[in-house]
Amino acid sequence: MTYVVYGASGSGSMPVEAALTLMKQPFSVVEAVTWEGDAERDKVAVVNPMRQIPALVTPEGDTITESAAILLWLTERHPEARLAPPPGDPIRGQFLRWMTFIPAAIYSMYWVRDVPSRLVGDDGPAQTVLLQRTAARIAECWGVMESQLEPGRFLLGAEPTVLDLYVTVASRWTPRRRRFAEVAPRMAEVVRRVDALPELADFWAARWPFAAGEDR
Structure with a gap:
């Protein structure tokens, strides 16, 4: 049950990878430095037609894109990590x-x-x-x-x-x-x-x- 993150060092995948680390969830990274050209963007095309990072492939095989959406989804999937205030919380x-x-x-x-x-x-x-x-x-x-x-x-x-x-x-x-x-x-x-x-x-x-x- 491993997550796959399409990302790159210094990119928008960093908060996603950091969140998974704090959540103690196993993940691997497909390094795709998309700002370096089409060859790198093509690596992401298989999961994101926008050819942008980050993209997250869940253990079930679903793909989630957009960094904020990924982070919010992860906090719902792993509430035990307490990395988001729950619904109803004043903040x-x-x-x-x-x-x-x-x-x-x-x-x-x-x-x-x-x-x-x-x-x-x-x-x-x-x-x-x-x-x-x-x-x-x-x-x-x-x-x-x-x-x-x-x-x-x-x-x-x-x-x-x-x-x-x-x-x-x-x-x-x-x-x-x-x-x-x-x-x-x-x-x-x-x-x-x-x-x-x-x-x-x-x-x-x-x-x-x-x-x-x-x-x-």
């Missing part, structure tokens, strides 16, 4: 709010950033402006989230949820941790705690270690 609404805010407002920017020519062709100056403005938009969205939260030890209280995993991963993407800490200093404290969770130490080291000089 459930805010949990769902931010779990959908991240892909809608932030994650979506990277489809544009990965291949700027999708929107502006081969116009170099236009691509530069696009990259600058999307980075600014991402930072703005993190600032909005920061202004609406009152983190405890973790984003929604004393215990971690998959939301913490999602933010911890996405905060390492452009404009990266230094800018993230500037616009979301309290959230930055939380993601550093997630970085340091003993239960994830081996996972981070194996799948996405910090590069020399990378902001934390």
Whole structure:
């Protein structure tokens, strides 16, 4: 009874893999670095016609795509891991709010950033402006989230949820941790705690270690 994750180091599969690790569920990874070209995207086409990662194949053979959907489904499948507030919990609404805010407002920017020519062709100056403005938009969205939260030890209280995993991963993407800490200093404290969770130490080291000089 093993899950199969289609993903890549540093990608949106990281919170899914981290969640499975905390849930103590066996999984394997089909490495597909989709931003490196069609050959890599073709690896995912067998399970996701959008040729995007992450994709999760369940032990029953079903395929689930979209990182937020995968994370939410896993918390329902494995409630014993306590990585989401249950239905009826007072913080459930805010949990769902931010779990959908991240892909809608932030994650979506990277489809544009990965291949700027999708929107502006081969116009170099236009691509530069696009990259600058999307980075600014991402930072703005993190600032909005920061202004609406009152983190405890973790984003929604004393215990971690998959939301913490999602933010911890996405905060390492452009404009990266230094800018993230500037616009979301309290959230930055939380993601550093997630970085340091003993239960994830081996996972981070194996799948996405910090590069020399990378902001934390």
